Amino acid sequence: MKKVILTGLTAAVLSANAMAAEVTGYTAPQSGQAATAAGVDANFQALITAINDNNTRIAALEAASGEVASLNDIVSGATYKLYFSGGIIELDDGGGANLERFGGTADLTFNSDGSLSETFSESGRFISLDANICDESSCSHYVDTWNDNETGGGSWSVTGQTLNVTWSDGDSEAFMLSSDGKVITAGGGNLDEGDGTSGLETFVAVGVRLAD
Numbered sequence: 001m002k003k004v005i006l007t008g009l010t011a012a013v014l015s016a017n018a019m020a021a022e023v024t025g026y027t028a029p030q031s032g033q034a035a036t037a038a039g040v041d042a043n044f045q046a047l048i049t050a051i052n053d054n055n056t057r058i059a060a061l062e063a064a065s066g067e068v069a070s071l072n073d074i075v076s077g078a079t080y081k082l083y084f085s086g087g088i089i090e091l092d093d094g095g096g097a098n099l100e101r102f103g104g105t106a107d108l109t110f111n112s113d114g115s116l117s118e119t120f121s122e123s124g125r126f127i128s129l130d131a132n133i134c135d136e137s138s139c140s141h142y143v144d145t146w147n148d149n150e151t152g153g154g155s156w157s158v159t160g161q162t163l164n165v166t167w168s169d170g171d172s173e174a175f176m177l178s179s180d181g182k183v184i185t186a187g188g189g190n191l192d193e194g195d196g197t198s199g200l201e202t203f204v205a206v207g208v209r210l211a212d
Contacts, residue, residue, distance in 0.1 A: 072158040074181030075110045079210045082106040082120075082184070086203035093197070097129040108165075108207065116154040116165060123147045175207070182209045 085103035102124030109117040128142040154167040163175040163184055175184040187204035 071161065071177050071181045074209070075156070075158055075163060075177070076112045077110070078212070079107055079109045080184055080207040081210055082108055082205055082207035084203070084205035086201070088199060088201045090197055090199040098126070099129070100124065100126045110156050114155055114157065116156050118152040118154065118167075119150075120152070121149045175205075183207065
């Protein structure tokens with residue numbers, strides 16, 4: 001009777017185990033036949049094999065679900081749409097001043113080999129106010145306006161949450177990455193005084209990762 005109960009229990013567990021791997025080696029008991037020790041043992045071995053295989057699969061799924069892509073992996077191969085704006089104000093001891101404003105957009109593609117591809121559009125205006133050519137009624141100003149569409153390149157790397165970019169002309173910029181890698185930002189201000197002039201330069205840039 002004990003062997004019959006064990007055989008029935010094994011069959012019930014195996015039939016209910018829909019989430020487990022396919023069970024092989026199980027032999028269903030025949031009606032009216034007494035269970036043998038060898039038959040019960042074989043069925044239990046089939047169950048153990050299926051459980052072990054299932055545990056392996058579950059462990060692999062848990063490991064995969066716990067993996068978090070690094071910021072380097074998120075940036076690599078991705079394109080970001082960057083919006084930027086800046087300005088410069090310069091004053092000199094003679095009463096003159098230079099004013100500059102610029103802004104635009106750029107598409108930055110961070111290639112998987114560490115290279116950078118850039119396409120950008122920038123508009124700006126520079127105005128020079130020279131006190132020496134002003135009188136009581138009017139002033140003459142030098143004005144330069146531009147609207148550039150260009151392509152460029154460079155290289156990139158990620159350290160922590162910092163995206164380091166070196167442009168093709170040798171200049172560099174350090175962008176801050178959001179924790180999920182979907183946003184990059186840069187900017188700040190710089191006050192420069194000396195040689196009879198003083199100037200203030202400000203700049204801000206925000207980029208968003210485009211869908212793959």
